[in-house]
Amino acid sequence: MSGGWGLDGGAGASAEAQTVFSVQNLHVSIGRSPIVEGVSFSLEREQTLGIVGESGSGKSMTVLAATGLLDAPGARVSGSALVHDDRLGSQQLVGASRRALRRVHGDAIGFVFQDPSTSLNPLLTLERQITESLEAHRGMTRRTARTRALELLSAVGIPDPEMRLDVYPHQLSGGQRQRVMIAIALACDPALLIADEPTTALDVTTQAQIIDLVRDLQAQRGTAVVWISHDLGVIGQVADEVIVLQQGQVVEQRGIVDLVDRPQHPYTRELLAARPKLGGSPPPPVDAAGEVLLDVQDLDVRFAVSTPTGRGHVHAVQQVSFQVRRGTTLGVVGESGSGKSTIANALTGLVPAGGSAVLGGQSLLGRVPRALRRRLAMVFQDPFSSLDPRVRAGDAIGEPLRVHRLHAGRHRERVRELLDLVHLPSAFATRFPHELSGGQRQRVSIARALALEPDLLILDEATASLDASIQAQVLDLLRDLQQELELTYMFIAHDLAIVQQMSHDVLVMQKGRAVEYRPAAELFGAPAEAYTRALMAAIPPDRPRAALEA
Amino acid sequence: MRGSPRALLVFLGRRLVYSAVVLLGVMVVTFAIVQLVPGDPIRLALGTRYNAEAYQALLEASGLDRPLPEQFFSYIAGALTGDLGVSFRSGQPVTVLLLERLPATVSLAVVGIGLALLIALPAGIWAGLREGRVADAIVRVTSQFGVSVPDFWMGLLLITLFSGILGWLPSSGYTPLAEDPGGWARQVVLPALTVGLVAAAILTRYVRAAVLEVAHSGFVRTAKSKGLSPKVVTMRHVVRNALVPVLTIVGIQLATIASGVIVVEVVFAWPGLGRLVYEAVAARDYAMIQGAVLLIAAMFLLINLIVDVCYALVDPRIRLS
Numbered sequence: 001m002s003g004g005w006g007l008d009g010g011a012g013a014s015a016e017a018q019t020v021f022s023v024q025n026l027h028v029s030i031g032r033s034p035i036v037e038g039v040s041f042s043l044e045r046e047q048t049l050g051i052v053g054e055s056g057s058g059k060s061m062t063v064l065a066a067t068g069l070l071d072a073p074g075a076r077v078s079g080s081a082l083v084h085d086d087r088l089g090s091q092q093l094v095g096a097s098r099r100a101l102r103r104v105h106g107d108a109i110g111f112v113f114q115d116p117s118t119s120l121n122p123l124l125t126l127e128r129q130i131t132e133s134l135e136a137h138r139g140m141t142r143r144t145a146r147t148r149a150l151e152l153l154s155a156v157g158i159p160d161p162e163m164r165l166d167v168y169p170h171q172l173s174g175g176q177r178q179r180v181m182i183a184i185a186l187a188c189d190p191a192l193l194i195a196d197e198p199t200t201a202l203d204v205t206t207q208a209q210i211i212d213l214v215r216d217l218q219a220q221r222g223t224a225v226v227w228i229s230h231d232l233g234v235i236g237q238v239a240d241e242v243i244v245l246q247q248g249q250v251v252e253q254r255g256i257v258d259l260v261d262r263p264q265h266p267y268t269r270e271l272l273a274a275r276p277k278l279g280g281s282p283p284p285p286v287d288a289a290g291e292v293l294l295d296v297q298d299l300d301v302r303f304a305v306s307t308p309t310g311r312g313h314v315h316a317v318q319q320v321s322f323q324v325r326r327g328t329t330l331g332v333v334g335e336s337g338s339g340k341s342t343i344a345n346a347l348t349g350l351v352p353a354g355g356s357a358v359l360g361g362q363s364l365l366g367r368v369p370r371a372l373r374r375r376l377a378m379v380f381q382d383p384f385s386s387l388d389p390r391v392r393a394g395d396a397i398g399e400p401l402r403v404h405r406l407h408a409g410r411h412r413e414r415v416r417e418l419l420d421l422v423h424l425p426s427a428f429a430t431r432f433p434h435e436l437s438g439g440q441r442q443r444v445s446i447a448r449a450l451a452l453e454p455d456l457l458i459l460d461e462a463t464a465s466l467d468a469s470i471q472a473q474v475l476d477l478l479r480d481l482q483q484e485l486e487l488t489y490m491f492i493a494h495d496l497a498i499v500q501q502m503s504h505d506v507l508v509m510q511k512g513r514a515v516e517y518r519p520a521a522e523l524f525g526a527p528a529e530a531y532t533r534a535l536m537a538a539i540p541p542d543r544p545r546a547a548l549e550a
Numbered sequence: 551m552r553g554s555p556r557a558l559l560v561f562l563g564r565r566l567v568y569s570a571v572v573l574l575g576v577m578v579v580t581f582a583i584v585q586l587v588p589g590d591p592i593r594l595a596l597g598t599r600y601n602a603e604a605y606q607a608l609l610e611a612s613g614l615d616r617p618l619p620e621q622f623f624s625y626i627a628g629a630l631t632g633d634l635g636v637s638f639r640s641g642q643p644v645t646v647l648l649l650e651r652l653p654a655t656v657s658l659a660v661v662g663i664g665l666a667l668l669i670a671l672p673a674g675i676w677a678g679l680r681e682g683r684v685a686d687a688i689v690r691v692t693s694q695f696g697v698s699v700p701d702f703w704m705g706l707l708l709i710t711l712f713s714g715i716l717g718w719l720p721s722s723g724y725t726p727l728a729e730d731p732g733g734w735a736r737q738v739v740l741p742a743l744t745v746g747l748v749a750a751a752i753l754t755r756y757v758r759a760a761v762l763e764v765a766h767s768g769f770v771r772t773a774k775s776k777g778l779s780p781k782v783v784t785m786r787h788v789v790r791n792a793l794v795p796v797l798t799i800v801g802i803q804l805a806t807i808a809s810g811v812i813v814v815e816v817v818f819a820w821p822g823l824g825r826l827v828y829e830a831v832a833a834r835d836y837a838m839i840q841g842a843v844l845l846i847a848a849m850f851l852l853i854n855l856i857v858d859v860c861y862a863l864v865d866p867r868i869r870l871s
Contacts, residue, residue, distance in 0.1 A: 069771070069774065069775055071771070071774075073682070098780075101777075102777040102778070102779065103777065104777065105774065105775055105776065105777035106775060106776035106777035106778070107777055109775075110775075111772070111775035113768060113771065113772065113775075115768060118767060118768035118769065119768040119769055119771070119772045120769055120772065121769040121772070121773070121787055121791070122769070122791070122865070122866070122867060123790050123791060123794075123864065123865060123866065124786070129772075132773070132776055132778060132782070132786075133776040133777060133778070136776065136777060136778050136779070136782070137777060168866040168867070170866070170867045181772070184772070184776070185775075
């Protein structure tokens with residue numbers, strides 16, 4: 001597993017090719033447990049190394065340790081990590097003093113992190129956050145640094161950069177914030193850019209823009225990039241070479257095209273297979289003229305917002321109509337802020353709404369009897385926050401039974417049946433959430449929702465925070481349950497590929513409006529609306545970019 | 551798009567209106583105190599001096615013989631013009647009595663909270679940045695000790711040390727600042743230190759917790775990834791953000807001290823509001839109690855208003871939302 005380069009794209013193979021970042025035999029351990037075991041690679045100007053693996057595989061640890069930014073108590077790092085910058089020369093980062101590390105951080109190495117909503121300081125203007133490193137490393141005055149910040153903001157595609165300099169992060173969208181993070185990382189023109197899951201928190205269309213932006217800037221400046229992602233599709237769009245990490249070990253390290261075409265290691269094949277992609281198998285067909293279970297007409301939700309200068313409202317859902325037939329899945333897809341989750345909240349009575357929503361003959365809007373609430377159940381996105389950390393899995397699943405007085409006298413048995421339904425051993429009933437993995441927690445959440453024996457199960461981004469392989473398993477489970485119990489789903493997701501795998505009908509939402517609502521096969525076969533086509537086009541293609549460009 | 555002065559003024563205006571509404575509510579409640587007390591307030595006020603003529607005289611003087619709505623409006627009108635009635639006990643205007651006590655109370659509160667901040671900010675920041683290390687343990691144990699010690703005992707300890715053993719400071723008494731700044735300063739130190747140490751112990755824990763939370767946040771990692779010096783990372787990124795939640799606690803503590811720390815006032819013979827209220831309650835001096843409650847409520851509102859404005863100045867999300 002040495003760090004030889006298989007140059008597939010040919011990028012960077014110029015006469016002045018030189019190593020920017022060279023990592024040899026990097027080991028990281030915390031206490032006695034090894035976290036990263038023997039990672040080696042080297043990276044030249046304008047090249048991109050992708051590091052891919054599931055959560056907990058040691059991707060971020062590897063890069064943070066190699067760049068001297070790891071801040072975990074009791075962590076030990078060994079090996080070598082040499083960064084070379086034309087101005088600063090070469091610097092060994094493993095075991096370097098804090099002062100030496102500060103000299104290269106922000107100057108020779110720029111960093112972009114996953115969540116742009118938490119990685120910018122909420123109390124400082126964009127100007128201050130961009131100019132900080134220029135003042136620290138380049139000794140620039142406020143005025144010169146401001147001019148440079150202006151250039152950077154327009155380079156990363158922020159409209160009206162002059163006005164935006166004095167803006168605070170909360171006044172920007174997620175995509176704009178990540179552009180600002182990139183401007184900060186590139187402020188001192190670093191030789192190396194570390195991008196740690198930079199698009200994971202973004203919508204698919206925004207993700208595509210950020211990928212293009214980084215590639216353009218990289219080509220202009222000759223920056224070497226280490227791009228970390230759990231998503232092989234994204235890695236395929238950016239990387240020349242790829243390291244596949246599994247539990248801290250490099251299982252495969254090759255050029256991207258070779259890796260995708262001829263995966264050697266079973267884990268790589270698993271990752272490739274688990275990638276959700278368009279054109280996967282749709283759910284088994286159902287009776288197209290089946291009974292309408294949920295009939296929603298002109299659903300309308302407004303949120304009042306008050307500003308210092310008056311009151312206004314956000315029109316979160318605008319006159320949306322759809323139907324869900326019994327035993328089918330309605331996929332609801334759209335970007336963040338499109339109103340997907342608000343529809344779910346309106347149906348479950350969490351927000352007041354206009355229009356009508358009728359479930360099996362009874363209206364869901366306004367004050368409704370408790371027995372009707374039971375007929376709708378919800379599974380939320382984050383299995384870490386949607387389970388009470390102090391309640392055992394069995395009690396969490398049993399709670400709805402108690403509240404709605406179902407299966408009186410045989411709760412324990414019913415909990416066991418429900419665990420069995422979601423393929424968890426009955427011994428899991430006594431476990432606390434922290435003793436479960438993310439996928440297991442989501443199975444518990446599904447079992448809890450099924451405890452009510454609901455007519456309609458609303459799955460709100462239910463698999464979005466799971467690793468691809470776990471997501472695939474949970475989706476299989478949901479499809480099996482639908483067959484077995486004739487369940488009806490409303491499947492809310494931002495990922496078109498998994499919506500296609502799950503849905504019989506699809507509702508595409510944009511800015512509170514339904515832009516397209518059709519049977520899934522028709523919609524994915526020939527999307528009628530430009531917005532739907534744009535969403536589909538933004539999905540990273542199956543083939544790596546290097547292969548498509550060759 | 552920056553926080554324009556106009557947005558801040560609108561913000562301030564709204565808060566002022568809220569405060570006025572709350573104050574009006576407080577007035578209704580304080581007015582009701584006299585109506586709701588069991589027994590006859592005039593009779594209670596007269597006590598052993600009771601006779602029919604004195605009763606009639608006091609009844610007319612206090613206006614309690616007039617119809618309720620009239621009483622209410624004259625009470626509100628009086629309160630708005632600074633007339634809070636006459637103390638049953640001393641016969642002096644309540645406003646005069648309250649204003650006499652105000653400088654001592656404000657001195658104690660401001661100096662006390664100042665000392666508390668002087669101790670709590672460095673200690674809390676220092677401990678928060680060294681989580682789990684010896685420094686953190688020392689600060690945590692010391693602050694736990696400070697929280698547990700009763701304030702009168704803290705006061706007695708300080709008197710024993712600084713005035714008994716060392717003889718540096720007077721053990722009690724109060725001199726107005728305007729009369730003799732030196733004397734005022736010497737006399738305010740011990741009572742302010744007493745309330746300040748207790749407040750500091752509580753504040754330190756809040757500062758430490760806030761620093762700890764912010765130190766692990768994404769934007770602090772970003773700041774470190776820029777290669778900024780530890781001083782800049784701490785002051786510009788950690789401390790500023792950590793202070794936002796701490797502001798609320800500082801406001802509550804300031805208001806608590808200002809509304810009277812009776813035990814400390816007694817120990818140091820400090821002529822603060824706390825003792826005035828205590829004496830008024832003991833003597834069933836209702837006009838005095840009404841006035842004091844109103845003043846304390848007004849101080850709470852003023853301090854909250856200041857805290858809100860500080861919030862808005864520090865945090866653009868509040869100023870511009």
